Structure formats: C-alpha cells, structure tokens
Amino acid sequence: MKIEQIYTGCLAQGAYYIVSENEAVIIDPLRETQPYLARLEKDQVKLKYIFETHFHADFVSGHVDLSKKTGAEIVFGPTANPEFEAIIAKDNQIFDIGKIKIKVLHTPGHTMESSTFLLIDEEGKETAIFSGDTLFLGDVGRPDLAQKSAQMTQEELAGLLYESLQSKIMPLADDIIVYPAHGAGSACGKNMQKETVDSLGNQKKTNYALNQPNKESFAREVLDGLLPPPKYFGMNVAMNKGGIPSFDEVMKHGNKPLSPDNVEELVEHAGALILDTRNATDFHKGFIPNSINIGLKGDFAPWVGAMIVDVKQPIVLVADLGTEEEVITRLSRVGFDEVLGFLEGGFDSWKNSEKEIDTVNRISPEEFQKQYNENSIVFDVRKESEYEAEHVNEAFERPLSNINEWANLIDKNEHFFLHCAGGYRSMIAASILNSRGIRNFSEIEGGFNKIKETTVPKSTFMCQSKILK
Incomplete structure (x- = not known):
C-alpha cells in the first residue's frame, strides 16, 4: 500500500x-x-x-x-x-x-x-x-x-x-x-x-x-x-456540482499570445480585466493603466477569487515570460476559465509600443519614518488578527478582503499611507485603488515587517494565537 x-x-x-x-x-x-x-x-x-x-x-x-x-x-x-x-x-x-x-x-x-x-x-x-x-x-x-x-x-x-x-x-x-x-x-x-x-x-x-x-x-x-x-x-460549489469544461479546453482557450493592440481591443470591446501577475516590485515601476496586480508568487488563486469574485469575468494576462501556463492553471483551480490570452513578450512589449504607462507611489520604510507624524493617516490592509497583534499607532484597520466597503469612503483630498505585512497585499490594494482613480497615497515597501525596524510608534505586541483563541 x-x-x-x-x-x-x-x-x-x-x-x-x-x-x-x-x-x-x-x-x-x-x-x-x-x-x-x-x-x-x-x-x-x-x-x-x-x-x-x-x-x-x-x-x-x-x-x-x-x-x-x-x-x-x-x-x-x-x-x-x-x-x-x-x-x-x-x-x-x-x-x-x-x-x-x-x-x-x-x-x-x-x-x-x-x-x-x-x-x-x-x-x-x-x-x-x-x-x-x-x-x-x-x-x-x-x-x-x-x-x-x-x-x-x-x-x-x-x-x-x-x-x-x-x-x-x-x-x-x-x-x-x-x-x-x-x-x-x-x-x-x-x-x-x-x-x-x-x-x-x-x-x-x-x-x-x-x-x-x-x-x-x-x-x-x-x-x-x-x-x-x-x-x-x-x-465554485456550483461548478463542482455541475458540468464544467475540461482543464485541457481551458488551457487551449487561454494560452494565446496577444499584441498590445489586441489587449486594448479586448479591454474596450470584451470588457476584459487586465490581471498583472508580476511581483509588486516590478509592477509599481510601470504597468498598463487600470491593471490589477495579484502576484503569482503568493496566495495567488485565493486572492484572485476574493478580489475579482466573478468567475465569468474575461481576463487578459500580463505575466513574467514563461509563467503563462502556470497562471492559467492556477486560475482554473478556482474556476476562472475566461482567460482570453496573455500579452506576448510581457510588459516590455507594452513599454516598447510607447503606449501609456501608470505607476504606484511606493516608498521605503525609512522614508515613511521621515514623513510620519501624529497627523498621518495610515491604512493597514492586513487581517484583523494581524492588526490586533501589533500595528502602527492610530493606524486604521482596513482589511484587503473588505476593500469594496472602505474604498468608497476615502477622501481623495487627504494623503494616506498604505501597508500590509510584506508588500504583497498592499500592492493588490494599491492597484485596485489606482484603477478607481484613488491616487493620493504612498504604499510602503516591505510592509509592517520592515516598519517594525523603524522608530514609527507601534502598539504593544500580542501573540496571534491568543487572539484567535
């Protein structure tokens, strides 16, 4: 056996x-x-x-x-x-x-x-x-x-x-x-x-x-x-109870190279969402406007499900070269079968086409320390248990999973800082906010893991296991 x-x-x-x-x-x-x-x-x-x-x-x-x-x-x-x-x-x-x-x-x-x-x-x-x-x-x-x-x-x-x-x-x-x-x-x-x-x-x-x-x-x-x-x-429950396309069909449907012009056309006429699966460091330096960043090297599929929600949403991919099939595979695991293709040549092909590029304002923890004062607005997008364990003093608890609830309450005239634990979730949040025209923020590289090493005032640490129990 x-x-x-x-x-x-x-x-x-x-x-x-x-x-x-x-x-x-x-x-x-x-x-x-x-x-x-x-x-x-x-x-x-x-x-x-x-x-x-x-x-x-x-x-x-x-x-x-x-x-x-x-x-x-x-x-x-x-x-x-x-x-x-x-x-x-x-x-x-x-x-x-x-x-x-x-x-x-x-x-x-x-x-x-x-x-x-x-x-x-x-x-x-x-x-x-x-x-x-x-x-x-x-x-x-x-x-x-x-x-x-x-x-x-x-x-x-x-x-x-x-x-x-x-x-x-x-x-x-x-x-x-x-x-x-x-x-x-x-x-x-x-x-x-x-x-x-x-x-x-x-x-x-x-x-x-x-x-x-x-x-x-x-x-x-x-x-x-x-x-x-x-x-x-x-x-996903409904898909598991019923008949669904085979994985082979999903891969064949989605594994198609697209030119920058093709991408623009699919966004405009097919209502496609641009999903950029590069890491946060590469994404913040330049991306296709209105792209959503969910990095492949992380809890990729669950966050796609939580953020995009509708498994029937048409998707166009921007991915690191050679990872396209892995991205389609991992999307299919949570039911996102409507991948229409991927940007051939990756983001470089978009950049070389001289089309419009957007960026995220990312700052280092050291720069955050310099800019921070008692009037600073800080949004912490970690889970509730992480926030309760330890957080920046007076930071607002704004879990990424609830972004649709709190994004609409943001005052676009007030600057705020944005962070998670290490930079993965905060860049997801940053890309979503950017796509909604909310740009008055600075996202902090390295997240709370690096903020802890600065002199920015923080709450008293409490073990998460005690919080959960």
Missing part, C-alpha cells in the same frame, strides 16, 4: 493518491488531471475510484474530467446531489481497492454531504482517515457555508458537526493518521496548524474544537471569529 499526499501550497489543499496491488484511488483531486495520470502510468495501476469528501467551495475539482479519462467512478457521501453520474455512498459503505478497504463515514456539519473516508489496511487495521473539511489539524470545518442549501442556521450546522465528530471521529483509535483537505492559510478554517499530517490522538489532546464540554460550547467557539467567506466560494 502506498499513500501520497499531494499538497498545493497556494490553496493550502491536500489531495491524496492511494495504491494497493494494481488499483488506485484519488481523493479530492485538483482541476488539472495530468499529474494524476502520470502517477497512474508510472505505477502501472488502474484508477478505480475518485472520492470526494464534499462539494468544495474554495477550488474546482478535476473529478469529472478525471473520470472521463480513466473510467473511474466518482464517489460522494450520503445526500450529495451532483448533476453528473456518481456513486452516492451509504453511511458505513465499504469500497475495495486491491487489498485495502475504504469505509465511508458520513460526517455532516461543514456541508450536508461531508464525509470522512476511513482507510483499512491489508491486515484489516483501521489506519488513517481522510477527513476533508470535517476535521483539520488544530481546527474543524466552518459550519457557516452550507446554511442556504441545508436550510439550517450556522448554529444548527455547528451542532450537527459536533455530533459527527463525537459519534464518528472521536471513538476511533488514537494511532490513526489524520489527512485533512486543508492546512494553514485556507479560508476554510481559522486556526489550522502548519503541519499537514498528524495522529488522531494528538488532535484529541490539542485541537480546541475537540475539547469542548458540550454542543453549545463547541458551536460558540467554532463560530467565534470567523471571517466572511470569500464571495467566489458559492460559484
């Missing part, structure tokens, strides 16, 4: 590839199928099942495409209602793969169809659980996402999740290995550990959600401090 965790850092997502004898299964696959097909070919095994722990909200699964290419059957837990052919398993139903078995444990609460898959090895020993978004390391799945489809309140869903954990997960042996669907950085939880594998026994000891005295306490603690879910989540 072989178990491989295929972890994608950008999405903080874990897919799983399991082999026994000449058969294999894949749990929670990403959109692109080629990595899985390559593993199957290398191991000379047949894919028998594709298990889905639930209808994912934060990424688009490759289950349908993978099933068509391999003939493997798709398996969901009880109550699932996909628009394609699939096995809707019963609670405690067992599936044979080579010499091992996978038992379906229906664990509703995060969503109604959410299920945990229990692996039973060749000797009949219960060895591991693939817990999806039911149980994370350090946390559990948020119970506020499925309220509409379940026709239940978040408190009722939290209670259902508590019952699932107590009746299905907690009775399992301590030496069972937990393989969750997500890790730290995912918007599917609030308190996840950076590790991606752990024993169930350790989680029973350390996971706050598993150590609540009753259902009411569990619901209160799990729901406390949840940030609003990214608005693209609902669109």
Whole structure:
C-alpha cells in the first residue's frame, strides 16, 4: 500500500493518491488531471475510484474530467446531489481497492454531504482517515457555508458537526493518521496548524474544537471569529456540482499570445480585466493603466477569487515570460476559465509600443519614518488578527478582503499611507485603488515587517494565537 499526499501550497489543499496491488484511488483531486495520470502510468495501476469528501467551495475539482479519462467512478457521501453520474455512498459503505478497504463515514456539519473516508489496511487495521473539511489539524470545518442549501442556521450546522465528530471521529483509535483537505492559510478554517499530517490522538489532546464540554460550547467557539467567506466560494460549489469544461479546453482557450493592440481591443470591446501577475516590485515601476496586480508568487488563486469574485469575468494576462501556463492553471483551480490570452513578450512589449504607462507611489520604510507624524493617516490592509497583534499607532484597520466597503469612503483630498505585512497585499490594494482613480497615497515597501525596524510608534505586541483563541 502506498499513500501520497499531494499538497498545493497556494490553496493550502491536500489531495491524496492511494495504491494497493494494481488499483488506485484519488481523493479530492485538483482541476488539472495530468499529474494524476502520470502517477497512474508510472505505477502501472488502474484508477478505480475518485472520492470526494464534499462539494468544495474554495477550488474546482478535476473529478469529472478525471473520470472521463480513466473510467473511474466518482464517489460522494450520503445526500450529495451532483448533476453528473456518481456513486452516492451509504453511511458505513465499504469500497475495495486491491487489498485495502475504504469505509465511508458520513460526517455532516461543514456541508450536508461531508464525509470522512476511513482507510483499512491489508491486515484489516483501521489506519488513517481522510477527513476533508470535517476535521483539520488544530481546527474543524466552518459550519457557516452550507446554511442556504441545508436550510439550517450556522448554529444548527455547528451542532450537527459536533455530533459527527463525537459519534464518528472521536471513538476511533488514537494511532490513526489524520489527512485533512486543508492546512494553514485556507479560508476554510481559522486556526489550522502548519503541519499537514498528524495522529488522531494528538488532535484529541490539542485541537480546541475537540475539547469542548458540550454542543453549545463547541458551536460558540467554532463560530467565534470567523471571517466572511470569500464571495467566489458559492460559484465554485456550483461548478463542482455541475458540468464544467475540461482543464485541457481551458488551457487551449487561454494560452494565446496577444499584441498590445489586441489587449486594448479586448479591454474596450470584451470588457476584459487586465490581471498583472508580476511581483509588486516590478509592477509599481510601470504597468498598463487600470491593471490589477495579484502576484503569482503568493496566495495567488485565493486572492484572485476574493478580489475579482466573478468567475465569468474575461481576463487578459500580463505575466513574467514563461509563467503563462502556470497562471492559467492556477486560475482554473478556482474556476476562472475566461482567460482570453496573455500579452506576448510581457510588459516590455507594452513599454516598447510607447503606449501609456501608470505607476504606484511606493516608498521605503525609512522614508515613511521621515514623513510620519501624529497627523498621518495610515491604512493597514492586513487581517484583523494581524492588526490586533501589533500595528502602527492610530493606524486604521482596513482589511484587503473588505476593500469594496472602505474604498468608497476615502477622501481623495487627504494623503494616506498604505501597508500590509510584506508588500504583497498592499500592492493588490494599491492597484485596485489606482484603477478607481484613488491616487493620493504612498504604499510602503516591505510592509509592517520592515516598519517594525523603524522608530514609527507601534502598539504593544500580542501573540496571534491568543487572539484567535
């Protein structure tokens, strides 16, 4: 038996590839199928099942495409209602793969169809659980996402999740290995550990959600401090329930070189948004006017989903040379399939065409220190927990995820400073503000990580783990 965790850092997502004898299964696959097909070919095994722990909200699964290419059957837990052919398993139903078995444990609460898959090895020993978004390391799945489809309140869903954990997960042996669907950085939880594998026994000891005295306490603690879910989540759920284009079609559609004139035409006549995926340092020095900067080297796909939201938005790419296919791949993982092409030759081709160029006013932390005074207006676009841990004195808490709410309140006649932790999120904010005609700001290079090294007055530091708990 072989178990491989295929972890994608950008999405903080874990897919799983399991082999026994000449058969294999894949749990929670990403959109692109080629990595899985390559593993199957290398191991000379047949894919028998594709298990889905639930209808994912934060990424688009490759289950349908993978099933068509391999003939493997798709398996969901009880109550699932996909628009394609699939096995809707019963609670405690067992599936044979080579010499091992996978038992379906229906664990509703995060969503109604959410299920945990229990692996039973060749000797009949219960060895591991693939817990999806039911149980994370350090946390559990948020119970506020499925309220509409379940026709239940978040408190009722939290209670259902508590019952699932107590009746299905907690009775399992301590030496069972937990393989969750997500890790730290995912918007599917609030308190996840950076590790991606752990024993169930350790989680029973350390996971706050598993150590609540009753259902009411569990619901209160799990729901406390949840940030609003990214608005693209609902669109991804709909895509995962229905039929979607294959990844191959998406790549063929988007991987087209465009001239600067083509880009202008698509913006004007097709309503395309220019997404510039270069790093913040290159972007601020020069970019196509009204471009949105979301750097590829960061939490790219989730921020695209959170900022652009509409997965049907036509997009034209400006990317570092050689990264175009990676950009299209990572966009497809969160359902943004309407890429119309990329600027051939990168930003240099636009610059060489002598078309209009815009810039962002970026200053160093040292320059910020010189300019800062008690009347300075500072916008901190980090998360609430980061802000509460430590911030510039009198800075305004303005999370990037809420930019549509606070951008309209900005006085365009007053100068302000803008920063995040390291410069990635503040440049996203800067590009959005610029595109809306708000230009009266200075973005701070290096963000709060570098501001801490200056004499600019700051609040007293408080550990984020204490804030979250």
